[in-house]
Amino acid sequence: MEGAETPQVIVLFDGYSKTEKNFMLANCSCTLIKGPPHVIxxxxxxxxxxxxxxxxxxxxLSCEDIDFVIxxxxxxxxxxxxxxxxxAVHIVGFSISQEDIYFNHDFKSGKEKVISDKVTVIPTPGHTxxxxxxxxxxxNGVVAITGDLFEKEEDLHDDSIWKSAGSDSEELQMKNRKKILEMADFIVPGHGPMFKVDK
Incomplete structure (x- = not known):
């Protein structure tokens, strides 16, 4: 069993996304990092x-046990x-807050936010x-929880999947996808099950 010093990544819900006739059915992957600190x-x-x-x-765990919402x-x-x-402390994109206090952190220049010695938040713009x-x-290795930087495993071989989901900068998204693929052993994408990175 993994102890407090080594976090456990538990995908609570796999994301999905599919186009129907007149609408899209979609929800994101939701992941628990069981620590402490405990992170959703x-x-x-x-x-x-x-x-x-x-x-x-x-x-x-209960909602009150969660230390960070990312x-x-x-x-x-x-x-x-x-x-x-x-x-919890809330990190939404580049914004970090707790109640009505907003903390300065320069994600824009590439600065990482360290949550613990095993958990780090890094800027990976592209989708937004x-x-x-x-x-x-x-x-078991390095797990990257990426949101819609990767839609699902299939978009490794079909760029149209992540591009059609919307990309504010395809150039940045391609750059950050490559960065994550080089550092991660497993990826939790925004709208599909966790997958192993084939090195």
């Missing part, structure tokens, strides 16, 4: 509160249940210009 990455939509609460209880970017399917965690990814050092 991407809180899905505002309609997911009960299933998120239940998932935490199943992992012997949203890889500010789209509605990634921030919907942030309100469940009033005691304020995207971040969470890098976690675990017993």
């Amino acid at each position: 990455v991407d809180t899905m939509t505002a309609w997911d509160c009960e299933k998120l609460r239940k998932a935490l209880i199943a992992n012997d 949203c890889t970017h500010g789209h509605s399917d990634h921030i919907g249940c942030n309100y469940l965690f009033p005691k 210009m304020q995207d971040v990814s969470v890098i976690v050092k675990t017993c």
Whole structure:
């Protein structure tokens, strides 16, 4: 069993995205980093509160136990249940806050935010210009929780998947995708199951 010194990455819900006739069905991956510190990455939509609460209880945690809420970017399917965690520090894209206090941190110039010696938030703009990814050092290797920098594993071989999901800068997104692929052993993408990086 992994102890407090080595965080455990638990994907609570796999994200998905599919186009129907007149609409799109989508929700993001939601990931628990079980520490301490305890971290939730991407809180899905505002309609997911009960299933998120239940998932935490199943992992012997409550909303009050969460120390950090990290949203890889500010789209509605990634921030919907942030309100469940009033005691946590919230990092939404490049913004860091707790209650009405906003902390200065220069993600824009590439500065990383260290959560612990095993958990770091790094700027990875592209999908939006304020995207971040969470890098976690675990017993099984480095896990990158990337939000929509990667939509799903299939977009490794088909660029049209991530490009069609929207990209504020395809050039930056390609650069940061490459960066993550070089550093990670596993990736939790924004709208698909976690996958192993084929080195």
